[in-house]
Amino acid sequence: MALEPAIQLGGITKRYPGVIANSDVELTVQPGEVHAIVGENGAGKSTLMKIVYGMVRPDEGTIRIRGQETHFKSPKDAIGAGIGMVHQHFMLADNLTVLENVILGSEPRSGVQIDFRAASDRIKELGAKYGLRLDPAQKVETLSVGERQRVEIMKVLYRGAQILILDEPTAVLVPQEVDDLFASIRDLKSEGQTVLFISHKLDEVLTIADTITVMRDGLTVATTTPDQVDIHQLAELMIGSELPTPETRESTVQEEVVFDVDDLSLTNETGRRILREISFEIHRGEIVGVAGVEGNGQAQLVDSLLGLAESATGRIELNREDISTAGARERRSKGVGLIPEDRQRQGLLLASPLWENAALGHQYKKPYSKGAWIDKRGARKQTEDIIARFDVKTPGPDVLATALSGGNQQKLVVGREIMANPSVLVAAQPTRGIDIGAQGAVWEELKRARANGMGILLISADLDELIGLSDTIHVLFEGEFVAKLDPSEVTPEILGSYMTGAISRAAT
Amino acid sequence: MNRSSRLLTSFVAPLLAIIISFAIASAVLLLVDIDPLGAYGEMWAFGTTTESLISMINRAIPLFVSALAVAVGFKMGLFNIGVEGAYLLTALIAGYLAALIALPSVLHVFAILLIAALIGGVWNGLAGWLKVKRGVHEVISTIMLNFIAFSLNAWLFLNYLKADIGGLTTATALIPESGWIPSLNFALGWFGVEPRAGTELHGFLVIAIFLGVFYHFLVNRSRFGYDLRASGINPSAAHASGVNPKRMIVTTMVISGSIAGLVGMSTLLGFSHRYVQDFPSGLGFAGIAVALLGRNNPVGMAFGAVLFGFLERSSIILDLKDVPREIVTIFQGVIVLAVVIVYEVVSRYAQRRAIAAAAQATADLEVAVMA
Numbered sequence: 001m002a003l004e005p006a007i008q009l010g011g012i013t014k015r016y017p018g019v020i021a022n023s024d025v026e027l028t029v030q031p032g033e034v035h036a037i038v039g040e041n042g043a044g045k046s047t048l049m050k051i052v053y054g055m056v057r058p059d060e061g062t063i064r065i066r067g068q069e070t071h072f073k074s075p076k077d078a079i080g081a082g083i084g085m086v087h088q089h090f091m092l093a094d095n096l097t098v099l100e101n102v103i104l105g106s107e108p109r110s111g112v113q114i115d116f117r118a119a120s121d122r123i124k125e126l127g128a129k130y131g132l133r134l135d136p137a138q139k140v141e142t143l144s145v146g147e148r149q150r151v152e153i154m155k156v157l158y159r160g161a162q163i164l165i166l167d168e169p170t171a172v173l174v175p176q177e178v179d180d181l182f183a184s185i186r187d188l189k190s191e192g193q194t195v196l197f198i199s200h201k202l203d204e205v206l207t208i209a210d211t212i213t214v215m216r217d218g219l220t221v222a223t224t225t226p227d228q229v230d231i232h233q234l235a236e237l238m239i240g241s242e243l244p245t246p247e248t249r250e251s252t253v254q255e256e257v258v259f260d261v262d263d264l265s266l267t268n269e270t271g272r273r274i275l276r277e278i279s280f281e282i283h284r285g286e287i288v289g290v291a292g293v294e295g296n297g298q299a300q301l302v303d304s305l306l307g308l309a310e311s312a313t314g315r316i317e318l319n320r321e322d323i324s325t326a327g328a329r330e331r332r333s334k335g336v337g338l339i340p341e342d343r344q345r346q347g348l349l350l351a352s353p354l355w356e357n358a359a360l361g362h363q364y365k366k367p368y369s370k371g372a373w374i375d376k377r378g379a380r381k382q383t384e385d386i387i388a389r390f391d392v393k394t395p396g397p398d399v400l401a402t403a404l405s406g407g408n409q410q411k412l413v414v415g416r417e418i419m420a421n422p423s424v425l426v427a428a429q430p431t432r433g434i435d436i437g438a439q440g441a442v443w444e445e446l447k448r449a450r451a452n453g454m455g456i457l458l459i460s461a462d463l464d465e466l467i468g469l470s471d472t473i474h475v476l477f478e479g480e481f482v483a484k485l486d487p488s489e490v491t492p493e494i495l496g497s498y499m500t501g502a503i504s505r506a507a508t
Numbered sequence: 509m510n511r512s513s514r515l516l517t518s519f520v521a522p523l524l525a526i527i528i529s530f531a532i533a534s535a536v537l538l539l540v541d542i543d544p545l546g547a548y549g550e551m552w553a554f555g556t557t558t559e560s561l562i563s564m565i566n567r568a569i570p571l572f573v574s575a576l577a578v579a580v581g582f583k584m585g586l587f588n589i590g591v592e593g594a595y596l597l598t599a600l601i602a603g604y605l606a607a608l609i610a611l612p613s614v615l616h617v618f619a620i621l622l623i624a625a626l627i628g629g630v631w632n633g634l635a636g637w638l639k640v641k642r643g644v645h646e647v648i649s650t651i652m653l654n655f656i657a658f659s660l661n662a663w664l665f666l667n668y669l670k671a672d673i674g675g676l677t678t679a680t681a682l683i684p685e686s687g688w689i690p691s692l693n694f695a696l697g698w699f700g701v702e703p704r705a706g707t708e709l710h711g712f713l714v715i716a717i718f719l720g721v722f723y724h725f726l727v728n729r730s731r732f733g734y735d736l737r738a739s740g741i742n743p744s745a746a747h748a749s750g751v752n753p754k755r756m757i758v759t760t761m762v763i764s765g766s767i768a769g770l771v772g773m774s775t776l777l778g779f780s781h782r783y784v785q786d787f788p789s790g791l792g793f794a795g796i797a798v799a800l801l802g803r804n805n806p807v808g809m810a811f812g813a814v815l816f817g818f819l820e821r822s823s824i825i826l827d828l829k830d831v832p833r834e835i836v837t838i839f840q841g842v843i844v845l846a847v848v849i850v851y852e853v854v855s856r857y858a859q860r861r862a863i864a865a866a867a868q869a870t871a872d873l874e875v876a877v878m879a
């Protein structure tokens with residue numbers, strides 16, 4: 001007797017105003033397989049998974065779980081049907097232990113008390129079975145990103161899930177942690193669990209998946225297996241064209257130092273040192289990369305360089321002028337640009353029109369203002385130039401920023417910073433969460449700016465991007481620059497070892 | 509946002525809110541066995557006489573100024589509850605000082621206005637300073653400062669600033685005529701309006717209109733206003749763009765307080781000419797309602813202030829007709845709630861439409877590029 005498919009979707013359609021997120025999607029996931037869903041951002045992967053997990057209800061179509069037609073009203077129903085989802089952003093209480101986090105919301109009771117022992121035993125048992133190494137008594141705040149992810153997976157398994165949805169699980173991991181995750185996924189599979197693996201990293205998908213479904217523009221365009229396609233064919237299926245590469249050809253590094261940082265340190269309110277004696281310099285036409293696992297001080301480094309962290313100490317020189325005591329506005333006007341790591345939080349006014357967004361950070365100078373007044377005409381003209389040069393897909397400068405896709409928002413941010421022609425551009429995660437087409441465009445612009453003599457500090461979690469674009473790479477680990485590496489000699493694996501502290505403090 | 513959706517939010521929303529408020533007020537009246545249409549008829553008949561209309565505008569002037577003060581704070585996400593205390597304290601001190609100084613007429617008036625703006629600015633600026641230095645939320649500090657202002661006002665007034673004018677009224681000394689703002693009745697004559705003797709259109713109307721224009725240019729056209737709005741929409745992004753959040757908070761509270769200081773000036777300089785014990789109170793709190801009603805838009809707030817002025821004036825007749833005039837307070841409360849809710853619903857709808865339209869246009873663009 002053939003087993004019923006774990007998940008069978010038929011004719012799923014979900015429309016949002018003006019967009020069709022999913023159009024007549026067919027998907028069959030066999031029990032006990034690792035099924036990857038690949039596609040660019042905006043291809044409809046997330047919507048589809050939200051439908052399977054009961055967060056979004058489809059306009060049309062049927063969902064069958066193990067042959068049973070279901071209509072989930074909320075994730076609660078989906079969990080009841082044995083479906084669990086591990087989100088990209090973890091939802092953990094930092095000051096609780098692993099055990100407490102796992103049982104939160106489904107505590108085993110004996111009488112009125114929580115039966116911690118039973119819970120602890122069960123977590124250990126599940127951990128042994130699926131190769132998820134975790135200490136139930138450890139506080140979550142002391143865990144690495146990879147371990148936190150294991151806690152999230154454990155939470156889902158603890159609730160009895162047999163179908164796991166992993167949403168971009170590798171986006172936050174370094175290569176070694178990815179290997180650990182993949183080992184766990186193989187254990188899950190061998191124990192009969194079904195795994196839905198959402199990703200846009202094609203090499204990973206080819207490594208781990210049994211079956212691959214490719215989505216594009218809300219449609220499922222192909223279902224295949226890793227032995228039927230190679231990475232280039234898969235990429236073509238996904239975007240319909242060649243993969244862009246971040247690689248830069250020849251060095252444009254000049255003698256002149258534009259940005260010189262000496263002994264930069266930062267201590268937070270609780271007295272903890274977040275940044276420790278960071279020193280580096282950027283030459284004209286140079287891209288200096290900063291590698292590091294998220295949360296090792298990247299955000300604070302950016303704040304300190306931009307003058308947003310008041311308690312930062314150390315010396316910062318821009319074009320041989322000391323700007324360490326200057327505020328954010330002064331630094332910006334002297335020629336420090338910023339592509340913030342989280343564009344919606346630090347880089348955009350979502351509820352405002354594009355021309356006001358283009359002015360953000362440059363509102364006090366031409367062409368955005370004249371004297372004490374905002375120059376709306378000048379700002380709109382400049383915005384039109386950014387839209388044209390950076391290929392921002394929008395009807396015009398009066399559209400609200402929130403109406404743009406993530407990639408187009410990012411192109412606007414990158415455009416306004418590069419058009420302002422700063423001496424130094426701090427680019428934090430410049431291609432995060434944008435599709436491959438926009439990513440290629442951003443890379444091209446950074447390369448062009450570098451060729452024109454701009455100094456760029458590139459902080460990125462994408463190691464290929466770092467190695468491809470940078471002229472020099474520093475590794476940031478626990479608030480310190482622990483290594484300075486030559487990108488032409490380094491591999492993502494070596495970089496990953498430094499980032500996790502596996503190789504510590506090598507002399508250059 | 510395109511033109512049609514802006515139209516939708518700025519006109520349909522308030523209109524809907526007014527209809528809802530009428531419905532609720534009517535229901536309340538029916539509940540106490542009063543014919544709502546009859547009551548509205550009385551209010552309309554009384555409220556639209558020449559004298560009532562002038563009174564309506566006179567009442568609207570300080571409400572409008574108060575709303576401007578509140579709205580400046582709202583624009584950057586600061587809730588200045590302290591307009592009430594600021595204007596009452598200011599009216600007393602400015603009224604006292606105004607009687608002491610002697611200056612040529614126009615100069616005298618402007619000197620008083622300047623003093624009032626200074627006192628109000630310092631008073632509400634305190635709340636900004638507390639927020640920046642000590643992290644005290646401005647809602648808490650302005651409410652507390654209100655109580656301090658009320659007590660300070662009573663103490664200063666009764667012990668030091670009141671004048672011995674005889675009779676039963678307690679008041680400061682009379683401001684010399686050079687410090688009075690003349691009425692606009694002469695201008696009414698141009699339109700053939702001849703109000704009864706004793707009815708005056710306050711001259712402060714001109715200054716209030718000027719303040720409205722000033723507010724518009726400050727908030728919507730100036731670089732400062734850009735920083736202000738950016739700080740309100742997304743404080744992190746504003747900070748990253750170079751706005752100093754602390755300086756911005758203090759500056760905004762000072763500006764808000766300066767405008768608040770002017771709230772009492774139409775009465776002080778145009779009507780009572782001295783600070784009196786029954787100086788109109790509650791204008792600072794009502795200003796919050798008017799700012800909400802007008803969505804921080806100067807024209808919207810002007811309409812809101814006029815509506816409130818009309819309701820207050822026309823409610824006088826209700827007492828005579830045995831209708832509880834509290835119905836007007838209910839109406840005012842309901843309309844603010846209704847505006848806030850309806851505006852939210854309508855603007856979400858409008859924004860969805862705007863996003864859909866933009867997405868559609870973008871999709872069309874992409875098709876065109878591919879073709």
